[in-house]
Amino acid sequence: MTIHDTITQLITQALQQLQLSGEIVLEHPADTTHGDFSCNIAMMLAKSTGRSPRELAEAIVAQLPVHEDITAVNVAGPGFINFQLSPAFFEKQTAHISEHATTWGTHTELPDTTILLEHSSPNLFKPFHIGHLVNNTLGESLVRILRATGATVMPLSYPSDVSPGIAKAVWGVIDKRWESDLTIARIGEAYAHGVAQYDADEAVKKRIDAINTSLYNEEAGTPEWEVYQTGRKLSLAYFTAITSMLGSSFDALIFESEAEKEGKKIVAEHTPGVFEMSDGAIIFRGSEHGLFDNVFINSAGFGTYLAKDIGLLDIKFSRYTFDRSITITDIEQKQHFQLVKKAAECITPEWSEKSSFIQHGRLQLTSGKISSRAGNVPLAEDIIKSVQDRALQRMQENERAADETIAQQIAIAAIKYAIARVGMGKNIVFDMEQALSLEGDTGPYVQYAYARCRSVLRTAAERGVATVQNAVREGLAVSDVERLLYRYPEVVARAANEYEPHYIANYLSTLASAFNSWYAHEQILDDSAAQAYKLAVTHATATTLSNGLNLLGIEAPEYM
RNA sequence: GCUCUCGUAGUUCAAUGGAUAGAAUAUCGGCUUGCGGAGCCGACGAUUCAGGUUCGAAUCCUGACGAGAGCACCA
Numbered sequence: 001m002t003i004h005d006t007i008t009q010l011i012t013q014a015l016q017q018l019q020l021s022g023e024i025v026l027e028h029p030a031d032t033t034h035g036d037f038s039c040n041i042a043m044m045l046a047k048s049t050g051r052s053p054r055e056l057a058e059a060i061v062a063q064l065p066v067h068e069d070i071t072a073v074n075v076a077g078p079g080f081i082n083f084q085l086s087p088a089f090f091e092k093q094t095a096h097i098s099e100h101a102t103t104w105g106t107h108t109e110l111p112d113t114t115i116l117l118e119h120s121s122p123n124l125f126k127p128f129h130i131g132h133l134v135n136n137t138l139g140e141s142l143v144r145i146l147r148a149t150g151a152t153v154m155p156l157s158y159p160s161d162v163s164p165g166i167a168k169a170v171w172g173v174i175d176k177r178w179e180s181d182l183t184i185a186r187i188g189e190a191y192a193h194g195v196a197q198y199d200a201d202e203a204v205k206k207r208i209d210a211i212n213t214s215l216y217n218e219e220a221g222t223p224e225w226e227v228y229q230t231g232r233k234l235s236l237a238y239f240t241a242i243t244s245m246l247g248s249s250f251d252a253l254i255f256e257s258e259a260e261k262e263g264k265k266i267v268a269e270h271t272p273g274v275f276e277m278s279d280g281a282i283i284f285r286g287s288e289h290g291l292f293d294n295v296f297i298n299s300a301g302f303g304t305y306l307a308k309d310i311g312l313l314d315i316k317f318s319r320y321t322f323d324r325s326i327t328i329t330d331i332e333q334k335q336h337f338q339l340v341k342k343a344a345e346c347i348t349p350e351w352s353e354k355s356s357f358i359q360h361g362r363l364q365l366t367s368g369k370i371s372s373r374a375g376n377v378p379l380a381e382d383i384i385k386s387v388q389d390r391a392l393q394r395m396q397e398n399e400r401a402a403d404e405t406i407a408q409q410i411a412i413a414a415i416k417y418a419i420a421r422v423g424m425g426k427n428i429v430f431d432m433e434q435a436l437s438l439e440g441d442t443g444p445y446v447q448y449a450y451a452r453c454r455s456v457l458r459t460a461a462e463r464g465v466a467t468v469q470n471a472v473r474e475g476l477a478v479s480d481v482e483r484l485l486y487r488y489p490e491v492v493a494r495a496a497n498e499y500e501p502h503y504i505a506n507y508l509s510t511l512a513s514a515f516n517s518w519y520a521h522e523q524i525l526d527d528s529a530a531q532a533y534k535l536a537v538t539h540a541t542a543t544t545l546s547n548g549l550n551l552l553g554i555e556a557p558e559y560m
Numbered sequence: 561g562c563u564c565u566c567g568u569a570g571u572u573c574a575a576u577g578g579a580u581a582g583a584a585u586a587u588c589g590g591c592u593u594g595c596g597g598a599g600c601c602g603a604c605g606a607u608u609c610a611g612g613u614u615c616g617a618a619u620c621c622u623g624a625c626g627a628g629a630g631c632a633c634c635a
Contacts, residue, residue, distance in 0.1 A: 029579075030580095040577095043616080077579045163635060164634060283632070286631095290563085292562090294633085295632050298633035304633065304634080304635085305634080331629070332629060333635085334565080335564070335631075336635090362629090366571090398598075421573065423573090425565080426566080427566090427628080429571090429573090431585090434571095434572075439598055440583090441572090441574095441585085445599090447598090448599075451598095452595085452596060458595095463595095506573090506574065506575095509574095509583080513583080516600070519595080519599085519600085521600080524595055525594090526595090
């Protein structure tokens with residue numbers, strides 16, 4: 001039983017003695033001098049019992065039995081009941097973290113739950129840009145956070161492999177005569193070329209539309225089909241390479257072309273009924289459900305992305321057995337997915353009930369000092385490279401060996417942390433200057449605290465300091481570091497329940513800060529009686545930082 | 561126009577309806593012959609406005625003002 005549950009139970013029993021009941025909410029006071037846990041139950045019950053909150057709080061406290069993990073309980077402010085945990089509790093906790101390092105922070109809230117989690121869906125033939133970086137960071141983090149609750153998570157991605165945009169890129173490749181010497185960079189350029197010419201030249205527009213039709217119809221043997229196949233393969237290989245560099249892997253890919261066929265079939269089966277004809281297209285009357293009308297199958301007979309998403313649901317439900325399906329997309333698609341969910345509900349209610357569509361914000365750059373190869377949209381690769389160069393430079397300034405791999409880990413940490421630190425759904429402002437500084441509330445700051453912990457532990461080992469199993473504090477005061485460490489599993493649980501990785505990021509930053517402050521004031525290797533316990537706290541901190549960073553998809557290097 | 565988000569220090573973000581609204585950055589001033597200064601300590605500085613609900617509101621409700629997104633054959 002966690003200390004949280006223990007205290008909740010003690011209060012419940014005390015309330016029973018007083019013939020009272022109520023929902024018990026415990027929180028950690030912002031100010032640690034107020035204690036480790038605080039309960040507002042007396043203020044909640046004051047009105048209905050006609051007693052003053054403070055008097056009621058005193059009465060509840062009088063009923064609380066003595067417990068070895070709690071040293072003090074007192075009433076404060078308007079009627080809070082504050083609990084102070086005992087030094088011995090923190091000692092047990094410190095030992096526990098190191099003994100269970102690999103599982104620390106994982107729990108078993110969702111043991112028999114299978115979750116499909118769709119994220120990082122690329123547009124083949126288009127570059128992997130800054131927006132994909134946001135989606136990948138948050139998607140991958142949620143995969144890891146949900147796994148930490150004991151759930152079986154299957155990461156999926158849904159590449160867009162048919163769309164008018166792809167026809168534009170294919171036309172661009174042919175127009176540039178790059179068919180036999182295609183590269184990923186050229187595909188990006190060809191796409192930009194196609195987009196520009198489509199609007200500028202009526203003949204080109206007609207040609208691209210024709211290519212689009214033939215690709216939708218999978219007409220093999222044509223020059224465009226050859227280009228399409230080559231480009232598709234290249235794009236997929238690139239997608240796999242970049243997502244694996246970012247720490248992601250996928251159990252399966254479901255292609256938009258498959259979903260389009262399925263979706264079209266299902267929409268047709270439900271027309272009329274769920275859907276209806278209008279101006280030669282098949283639409284869904286979202287306006288009857290408080291949403292808006294939109295086209296599922298266009299007048300040319302192709303499924304739009306709405307029909308594709310219906311088809312995707314059908315594929316998921318027919319191919320896999322699961323309890324929940326989560327799709328992570330950009331905030332701009334919020335209303336789109338409300339429409340998909342509503343249409344799905346009309347077709348098969350289970351599809352809607354088991355599906356969650358969650359959105360993340362958009363990323364904007366404040367200062368544009370990134371050298372971008374393709375147009376105005378910064379590519380993921382270019383951003384990582386810019387930050388990585390700065391990290392290498394910093395290594396040289398600090399007279400450390402320049403290590404490309406670690407510099408890349410630092411760069412990815414800086415970027416992922418900047419994304420993960422803000423609440424889901426809020427827009428993210430990415431300040432390149434700030435990211436390059438690698439200081440303050442950043443991923444590298446957390447990595448640095450970890451590297452410091454490891455450095456201390458290495459030095460201790462070099463000096464031959466023996467590790468002590470259940471070290472005790474020997475007079476050392478309880479530190480803020482300890483007061484934060486035991487809360488880590490609660491933070492993970494909350495992040496999982498609310499699909500909010502930013503709780504993890506904020507917690508890690510607070511923990512790293514508490515450790516750095518403690519480190520500056522307390523010499524760890526001082527040959528005192530308390531040295532063993534201080535090393536144990538350092539080890540527990542390293543474990544927690546490393547496990548937490550892992551949930552954000554960030555590496556924790558030993559040196560930096 | 562309709563629908564939906566969102567307004568917190570100069571800037572970028574936090575804050576289960578709780579106690580003195582926390583950080584980072586910027587600016588200014590300090591720091592240990594010490595285990596890593598990508599660090600530590602301090603100063604300055606904020607809830608858009610007006611009502612309402614509540615023992616208690618940045619948070620919930622109403623309105624005003626301001627910003628963004630979506631709204632028929634792109635995804």
